[in-house]
Amino acid sequence: MELLERFATGDLEAFETLFRGHQKHVYAWIVRIVRDSGIAEDLTVETFWRIYRSRARFDPAGNFPAWARRIATNAALDHLRKSRRETDLPEDLACPAKADPAVQRETRQRIRQAFSQLPAKYRLVATLALLEDEPYEKIAAATGISVALVKVRVFRAVRALRKKLLSMGVEISRET
Amino acid sequence: MNQQDHQALQTLLKQALAPVTDTELVRDLWPEMLRKLDRQAARVPWFDWTLVALLCVVLLLFPRAIPALLYHL
Numbered sequence: 001m002e003l004l005e006r007f008a009t010g011d012l013e014a015f016e017t018l019f020r021g022h023q024k025h026v027y028a029w030i031v032r033i034v035r036d037s038g039i040a041e042d043l044t045v046e047t048f049w050r051i052y053r054s055r056a057r058f059d060p061a062g063n064f065p066a067w068a069r070r071i072a073t074n075a076a077l078d079h080l081r082k083s084r085r086e087t088d089l090p091e092d093l094a095c096p097a098k099a100d101p102a103v104q105r106e107t108r109q110r111i112r113q114a115f116s117q118l119p120a121k122y123r124l125v126a127t128l129a130l131l132e133d134e135p136y137e138k139i140a141a142a143t144g145i146s147v148a149l150v151k152v153r154v155f156r157a158v159r160a161l162r163k164k165l166l167s168m169g170v171e172i173s174r175e176t
Numbered sequence: 177m178n179q180q181d182h183q184a185l186q187t188l189l190k191q192a193l194a195p196v197t198d199t200e201l202v203r204d205l206w207p208e209m210l211r212k213l214d215r216q217a218a219r220v221p222w223f224d225w226t227l228v229a230l231l232c233v234v235l236l237l238f239p240r241a242i243p244a245l246l247y248h249l
Binding site for chain 2: 019020023026029031032035044047049107108130131133145158160162165172
């Protein structure tokens with residue numbers, strides 16, 4: 001019997017093989033959304049728990065990595081919903097070389113604060129589309145919505161962010 | 177809001193929140209997964225507790241049902 005068929009029937013060894021084969025990809029996807037390695041590890045385990053729990057619904061002929069990514073995205077979205085009230089985002093994983101020193105520390109702080117206050121569904125697509133430069137098609141597949149809706153959410157996220165930043169006194173010049 | 181505004185905001189956002197570069201998983205999470213599987217297996221689902229609570233209420237309201245219940249167990 002094939003690995004995915006054995007997994008779908010509840011074979012723990014098959015699940016372990018899938019876990020070991022895909023944990024890195026799932027983690028890498030989640031950490032780019034939540035931007036915290038510890039939380040990403042917890043969410044990776046949570047994702048695989050959800051995968052194991054819904055194994056009976058998985059079609060062995062289907063695309064396991066795509067299915068796992070979608071479940072991982074939902075787990076990350078649930079986390080963003082819970083953590084929305086926290087006002088700051090960790091920056092330990094961000095590349096410091098890419099941060100422009102011209103943008104003042106306080107301004108960066110305000111931008112992070114405004115971004116973290118966005119509704120979770122907007123924050124998710126904005127993180128993937130604007131920060132991580134993921135293609136809309138990939139985001140749509142991972143979130144289970146249409147490409148058009150991804151574009152709408154990105155647009156709304158940008159509009160909300162712009163409004164929030166202006167109210168905080170952050171100037172958005174076209175030369176930045 | 178035009179494309180230029182969108183681009184400007186994206187640039188500003190990237191300066192404040194640079195893309196994540198360290199996406200490498202540094203440890204194997206399988207032992208953690210096994211612990212979670214064990215914990216979840218030992219957990220009693222909420223609807224089981226609801227059934228127990230319902231049964232207690234029924235037995236309190238209709239104590240004569242106790243022998244019938246014991247007979248069926």
